[in-house]
Amino acid sequence: MAEQVNRTRRWVLIGGGAAVAAGFAIREYRLIPEDHGGGRISVAAAHEQAREGHILLVDIRTPREWRASGVGEGATPLDMRREDFIEVLSQLTDGNKSAPVALICARGVRSARLSNQLIAAGFANIIDVPEGMLGSAAGPGWVRAGLPVRRYNEDAG
Missing domain, CATH: 1.20.5 (Single alpha-helices involved in coiled-coils or other helix-helix interfaces)
Incomplete structure (x- = not known):
């Protein structure tokens, strides 16, 4: 027994x-973020370039995440789970698949994966922000770097 x-x-x-x-x-x-064929950029450079209009910075997180931490100044919130994500992104770039588009998520994992999908869909200038909003092995992230955030406006996003 x-x-x-x-x-x-x-x-x-x-x-x-x-x-x-x-x-x-x-x-x-x-x-662990995937490797991807696009470029990479720091949160500080993404903020500066978005503010100056050199890139379209897209925050691909969810509305719940936007409400929790805000949206980085200069970023456009666009939930990557939307069925019409690629269509809306195409509208944001005026149909120019060569326009520089930087993707940011919480920690750089989803943005790297989505970068690969967008490159496969024909977008030629996709840039990952691997630090994300909350930080990763790539760096402290948008929030800890002290970059400005704005409150998420549900009516606009």
């Missing part, structure tokens, strides 16, 4: 350890 209990405990520990390891693997996959 004691041997059966020990065997059961061993399998529970092995199964629990495997579940924890799988959870970490999934978490890490979600936090």
Whole structure:
């Protein structure tokens, strides 16, 4: 009987350890940005270039995230989950698929992945902001860098 209990405990520990390891693997996959064929830019440079009109800076996060941290000054909020995302982005660039478009998300993961999708869809000048709004291995991010944010206006976004 004691041997059966020990065997059961061993399998529970092995199964629990495997579940924890799988959870970490999934978490890490979600936090590691893909490599992409576009350029990269820091949050400070993205802010400056967007403010000067040299790039279209698009905040691809969700309305919940925009409400929580605000939207970076000079950025256009456009939820990447929208079914018409590419159509709206095309409208924002006046149909110019060579226009410089910088993408920012929370930590640079979604922006890198979406960059690849947009490049595959024919956009030729997609730039990733790998620091994101909240920081990543690439840098402190928009908020911690002290760059200006504006309150998200739900009627405008």
